[in-house]
Amino acid sequence: MTTLPQSGTQVPANNTPKKPPVNVLGGLLTALTYLLTFLFFFPILWMVMAAFKTEAQAFQTPPVFVFTPILDNFRVAFERYFPALLNSLGAAFGSTILAFILGLPAAFALAFYTTPRSRSVLTWMLSTKFMPAVGVIVPLYLLFTNLHLLDTLPGLILMYTTMNLPLVVWMMHSYMTEIPYAIFEAARVDGASVWREFFGMALPLSLPGISATALLAVIFAWNEAFFALNLTTSDAAPLSVFIGSFKTGEGLFWAQMSAAAVLTVFPVIVFGWIAQRQLVRGLSFGAVK
Amino acid sequence: MKSLAALLTTALALGSAQAASTITVATVNNPDMVTMQKLTPEFNKLYPDINVKWVVLPENELRQKITLDVASGAGSFDVATVGAYEVPIWAKNGWLDPLTPAFAKNPDIAKSYNVSDLIPGVRNALTVGGQLYAVPFYAESSMTFYNKDLFKKAGVTMPVNPTWTQIESFAAKINDPKNGTYGICLRGLPGWGENMAVFSTVMNTFGGRWFDNNWQPQLNSAAWKNAMTFYVNVIKKYGPPGATSNGFTENLTLMSQGKCGMWVDATVAAGLLSDPASSKIVNTVGFANAPTGPGTTRGNHWYWSWNLAIPKSSKQEDAAFKFITWATSKDYIALVAKTKGSWASVPPGTRTSTYTNAQYRKAAGAFSSLVQKSISSADVTKATKDPVPYTGIQYVAIPEFQALGTQVGQYLAGAISGQTTVDQALAQAQAAAQKVAKDGGYQK
Structure with a gap:
């Protein structure tokens, strides 16, 4: 993003050296940025607006921009919100923590204790993401049935852990390889154990990466709908299933569903906002490679 | 654990x-x-x-x-x-x-x-x-809804048992796109339970059927051609723009905002159109039986x-x-x-x-007896003019129909939006039905 205005200003400056059109162009680019941001933001704005409309207003053509906001939709949505919220929190954080417990040592070993097979192991982990989810749902469903994991929170946590594990290993592997190897050599000379290398050095040095990865893992698990729809019914149904339950073939449902969606994205926005600084640091840390 | x-x-x-x-x-x-x-x-x-x-x-x-x-x-x-x-x-x-x-x-x-x-x-x-x-939780059929105000303005009256030919002439008189009112709203949204539900009742009453008794698809018959030409034309000429994205919900909204002269759809809409909380036409909505076509009176309303x-x-x-x-x-x-x-x-x-x-x-005075008669006279075993090897009025009760109906629904939507002609749509639909009959092992 930051490189865009610079390269943009250089080209016309060479072509027309007399006048400095930098400001005009800069202004245009700023306006364009605002426009693009607004375009990306608009669906969310529209969803929030729809959540405060009556069903008829939410569906009206031409669309309504000025209206008296109502809270009825939220009242309906709140009736079923909290059990789903608890499940989403449990599944998203449970799977993230589990994925880190398993993935961090793996990333550490793959980064600093490389073997000829390290590359293949990494590629293999990524390959579990190649297959579309729908391609594995039947065997998964049968496994879950036989292990009595259908519609249980532990089952959902396990599912999301397998989904997030490759992400954790890959991202943490890339952060850890950024750490100068010489630091570890020096520590070894001083007699540090593998445990001390891991807990005392690798972990603290990759904290920004951990928070960025954790946020991504939480968001992925939070937004996941396909496995949730298929592997849970009522006891463990998370928020993605909760949103779906508002759809109906008879009558209007957009306003209620928008209210449910607003309630669903709200916690993620809060997490993101809290983790914002860490997130930017963590993401740019990997980007300057 | x-x-x-x-x-x-x-x-x-x-x-x-x-x-x-x-x-x-x-x-x-x-x-x-x-x-x-x-x-x-x-x-x-x-x-x-x-x-x-x-x-x-x-x-x-x-x-x-x-x-x-x-x-x-x-x-x-x-x-x-x-x-x-x-x-x-x-x-x-x-x-x-x-x-x-x-x-x-x-x-x-x-x-x-x-x-x-x-x-x-x-x-x-x-x-x-x-x-x-199974035990029934609620049942529905299809019927005609109309806007009495718009009918009065156009100087026409709706009979209790309209024909599709009459419906078309009413639509022509009511249609006034400049003022945002349309002659008729019908489902165009592709799907076996969307446009195909309504269209299949039209096709039945025009004398068509999906398969003959030997499971030979009949989508290239004159009855199908007449029915689809009629359905496509009436939507194109007297329907709201963008009809291929309108299903039940969309048409319900248009109708309840007073934008459609007529609407042929599920009987459950009768209650919704009579509900002041969601409808602006509570006092002007009229009810009639589902229209019949030139082929037969059978299968004109679904179950x-x-x-x-x-x-x-x-x-x-x-x-x-x-x-x-x-x-x-x-x-x-x-x-x-x-x-x-x-x-x-x-x-x-x-x-x-x-x-x-x-x-x-x-x-439910205004519509209760109409609804009851529609439901009790909708016979899933006698929905077509000529004999068929299947049951169902707006569907064929075989597992493959869900996919076939939706596919044909897409061809129908293509013809409504003008991407293909009715003849092209029917040729594609016939081929799809032929494949189902053959692959499903229905043809002996």
């Missing part, structure tokens, strides 16, 4: 004092089902030892999930909400528990439930090989019902049976009337007694 599960179970058991068994009911978010969920405490007054859990999903996801669950024997659901189209298919697959033995086992319930009170056509649609496989059934994989058949016979009983219907304060909002179309009830007739 085990101790955690045990702890949770204890907590659950404590939460619902004496719950001896728990049943899971899978359903959709339609208004009548929302009412059923809210009335769960009333069920518990009768059966305090049965704990009811709800699973609410969009229709297509629900269908997939129940199919997966039943086929794999997972047993997550004890009660499933099943459409009229699936009941015979699922029954033949052995996925549903037959209910006739359960009624024999529970004479008290059988007596108060009174199966013979169910409207005969509805009962027939849920019976396979002499066994009842659909949402039913409650017990999947074979359920381990709580007794409790599930108690629930489904409660939720479809005469007492339940009266309970809804009492809680909602109006007989017009009871689940319609299932029981003869509903329509002989004086209070219901008064509340």
